[in-house]
Amino acid sequence: MSGELLLEVKDIHCGYDGVPVIHGVSLEVRSGEIVALIGANGAGKSTTMRTIAGLMHAASGTIAFDGADITKVPAYSIVARGLAYVPEARRLFSKLSVRQNLEMGAFTVKDRGEVAARLDRAFRLFPVLKDRAGQIAETMSGGEQQMCAIARGLMSNPKLIMLDELSLGLQPSIVEKVLETVVEIRKQGITVLLVEQLVQEALEIADRGYVIQTGAIVHQGTAAELLASPEVRKAYMGM
Amino acid sequence: MDIRKFLSKYGWPLLLAALAALPLVGLVGPGFSSHVLITILLTAAMAQAWNLIGGYGGQVSFGHSVFFGIGAYGAAFAVCVGKTTPWPGVIVGALLAAVTAVIVSYPCFKLKGHYFAIATFAVVEIFNRVFMIWDWVGGAVGLDYTILEDGWRNFTWSVDKRGYYLGALALFALVFTVTRVIERSRFGYYLRAVREGQETAESLGVNSTGVKLTAMALSAFLAALCGAFFAQYNFRVDPPMVMSLDMSMKFVLVAILGGIGTFWGPLLGALVLIPLQEYSRAYLAKLGSGVDLIIFGLIIILMMVYQPGGILGILTGTKARKARLRARLAAEGGAK
Numbered sequence: 001m002s003g004e005l006l007l008e009v010k011d012i013h014c015g016y017d018g019v020p021v022i023h024g025v026s027l028e029v030r031s032g033e034i035v036a037l038i039g040a041n042g043a044g045k046s047t048t049m050r051t052i053a054g055l056m057h058a059a060s061g062t063i064a065f066d067g068a069d070i071t072k073v074p075a076y077s078i079v080a081r082g083l084a085y086v087p088e089a090r091r092l093f094s095k096l097s098v099r100q101n102l103e104m105g106a107f108t109v110k111d112r113g114e115v116a117a118r119l120d121r122a123f124r125l126f127p128v129l130k131d132r133a134g135q136i137a138e139t140m141s142g143g144e145q146q147m148c149a150i151a152r153g154l155m156s157n158p159k160l161i162m163l164d165e166l167s168l169g170l171q172p173s174i175v176e177k178v179l180e181t182v183v184e185i186r187k188q189g190i191t192v193l194l195v196e197q198l199v200q201e202a203l204e205i206a207d208r209g210y211v212i213q214t215g216a217i218v219h220q221g222t223a224a225e226l227l228a229s230p231e232v233r234k235a236y237m238g239m
Numbered sequence: 240m241d242i243r244k245f246l247s248k249y250g251w252p253l254l255l256a257a258l259a260a261l262p263l264v265g266l267v268g269p270g271f272s273s274h275v276l277i278t279i280l281l282t283a284a285m286a287q288a289w290n291l292i293g294g295y296g297g298q299v300s301f302g303h304s305v306f307f308g309i310g311a312y313g314a315a316f317a318v319c320v321g322k323t324t325p326w327p328g329v330i331v332g333a334l335l336a337a338v339t340a341v342i343v344s345y346p347c348f349k350l351k352g353h354y355f356a357i358a359t360f361a362v363v364e365i366f367n368r369v370f371m372i373w374d375w376v377g378g379a380v381g382l383d384y385t386i387l388e389d390g391w392r393n394f395t396w397s398v399d400k401r402g403y404y405l406g407a408l409a410l411f412a413l414v415f416t417v418t419r420v421i422e423r424s425r426f427g428y429y430l431r432a433v434r435e436g437q438e439t440a441e442s443l444g445v446n447s448t449g450v451k452l453t454a455m456a457l458s459a460f461l462a463a464l465c466g467a468f469f470a471q472y473n474f475r476v477d478p479p480m481v482m483s484l485d486m487s488m489k490f491v492l493v494a495i496l497g498g499i500g501t502f503w504g505p506l507l508g509a510l511v512l513i514p515l516q517e518y519s520r521a522y523l524a525k526l527g528s529g530v531d532l533i534i535f536g537l538i539i540i541l542m543m544v545y546q547p548g549g550i551l552g553i554l555t556g557t558k559a560r561k562a563r564l565r566a567r568l569a570a571e572g573g574a575k
Contacts, residue, residue, distance in 0.1 A: 053442055079444035091439040093432055104432055107444040156444060 003031035006160055006191055007052070007083075012061030014051050021047045023215045024061070029160065034182065034192045036206035036223070038199045038236065044215040045195040046088055049164050052193075053085035054078040066159060080108045084158035086149050088165045088195075094138035098129055098148055101137050105155030115155075122151040125184060143174035150181065160191045167198045179205050199236035203227050211236075251419065255412055262401045271521070273400040279513045280407035281468060284414040286493035286505035288461035291418060292454045293491065294500030295427065297434030300455070302343065302359035303462050303490040305366045306336040308482035310463025311470035312376055318393075319382040320375075325394050325471055333463040340459030341452050348451050351437070363487055370478040381477025394471045403472055410468055414461050415502070421457075422502060430454055434500075462490070492539055498551030507550040512538070 007029040015021045022044045029035045039045050050056050052063055054075035063071045065083050073081075084105075093101050102122055106115045123130035126147045132140060137148060146166055153161050163182065167175040175198065183205050186192055196202035203209055203223040211219035211232060219232060226232050258280075267273045289303050313332015314325040321328065347358045371379045387393040389402070396402040421427045432440040433447045440447050470476045480486075497508025512535065519531040546552045 055438055055441060074446075075438075075441040076444050076446045079442065085442040087439060087442060091436050093435045093439070095435065096428075096431070100428065104428060104440075104445075105443055107429070152443070 006031040008064045012058040014058045036194045036202040036209040039212035082159035084153040084161045086153040092137040099133045105152035162193045280411040283506045283509035284411045285465045289490040292458040299356045301487045302362040304486035306459035306462040307466035309336040310466030311481045314467035315382040315470045315476040329467040336463035337456040337460040384474040498549030
């Protein structure tokens with residue numbers, strides 16, 4: 001499971017308008033892994049993701065991806081380096097069709113043939129999207145929209161895809177379906193960093209996990225260790 | 240081929256051909272109705288230029304009178320101070336407007352939504368004051384044209400309006416064609432992506448600031464061409480006439496009335512608003528000045544309350560609702 005180091009976040013601190021939210025988060029993702037970042041609402045999971053994606057920048061600490069420092073790199077050029085971010089609540093272009101949404105994901109690619117090939121791969125991974133290719137995104141069900149958002153993230157052909165709160169607003173049976181596709185994505189050789197509130201479900205598919213609480217990592221370990229840990233079980237699974 | 244497909248493919252060139260034929264059949268001449276026609280075409284072009292960044296890009300700018308004004312001053316300066324034809328002034332003015340747009344918008348784009356709109360208000364005031372006290376371009380008095388020889392060289396016609404009509408038509412055709420090309424290009428997608436969600440667009444690799452600045456520069460360039468036409472048509476220019484919130488509002492309101500972010504919206508808005516404005520000004524003037532503005536304001540309020548999609552929203556509203564419903568039913572049926 002332990003390939004080379006792909007993403008290394010070292011002691012980042014950041015906040016919104018001077019209010020600190022993250023106090024020294026460090027984490028690592030190795031290529032080929034599924035890593036879950038778990039924690040309660042407001043713990044700083046999404047802020048960590050957004051900082052890695054370059055949508056906001058850390059006040060201190062460093063982020064390295066694929067051997068290069070990306071701490072101060074703007075979001076739009078991080079994508080081109082092979083790091084895709086699927087934002088929370090999907091954020092599809094609601095008035096565009098599924099196909100147009102996916103094509104937007106391949107923004108950095110100028111070659112039409114390459115875009116078509118990636119579109120094809122996305123449709124193979126999510127056959128339901130192929131049937132819905134011409135449909136306007138906002139008219140699909142929540143689960144389908146989430147799949148569309150993931151597929152859009154994959155269109156940039158990333159080495160690492162970050163998935164923010166896939167389960168948001170989805171019914172449990174659909175969550176399971178969506179998480180299954182995450183395993184499928186890894187089979188394609190794409191590394192996954194997952195943010196989830198649904199701790200149990202996330203750890204069931206992940207290799208390793210980090211538990212974040214009020215802006216700091218409080219536990220880390222393999223998914224099996226975390227699932228067995230009494231603190232984690234008590235705090236997040238109500239057992 | 241059914242009628243809708245036919246219109247979407249050939250509607251635009253057919254409309255242009257019909258408009259170009261109007262003078263040939265003697266429908267355009269020296270009269271008031273020709274003035275109304277010219278004003279409709281000019282206003283539609285202005286609103287469409289604004290629509291590029293304001294509608295498709297979702298950045299509601301109240302600063303377009305500045306770019307319009309720079310274009311107007313470009314032409315007038317070439318004629319009144321440079322003692323030459325307006326053409327070099329038109330080009331220089333439009334380029335200057337594009338550069339100004341980039342310089343002014345760069346800091347403003349750090350602001351989002353309403354805050355961006357408010358910042359652009361301030362920009363108009365600043366430019367208005369500067370041009371008021373800037374003697375080199377005529378100060379508050381502005382620039383007055385001397386009598387020039389009629390024709391395309393000077394872009395001046397003293398009685399017959401056919402030349403102006405064709406000029407306005409060319410301007411209208413240019414702005415609308417540019418919009419159509421952009422609307423159907425990759426750049427058009429990115430622009431709409433930025434409007435729908437700037438962060439999402441960024442996280443897909445779209446340089447949203449770059450996209451917005453490009454659209455703004457193009458929009459300002461086209462608005463400046465409209466301004467140059469306006470100066471040529473009125474034989475004069477002064478700051479309140481071109482660089483004012485009144486003028487900025489015209490850009491915004493016509494597009495909103497017609498249907499913001501749509502290809503036909505600006506034309507529909509101008510088609511309704513301009514005849515109303517011109518004829519009410521002509522026939523209701525005895526009721527006091529500003530009656531046209533009262534009517535103008537009323538229509539906008541009613542539109543905002545009942546149909547934010549504009550005239551185009553009224554025309555297509557029920558159809559779009561039905562289509563959405565059908566799509567939803569189909570989606571639910573498929574999910575089972």
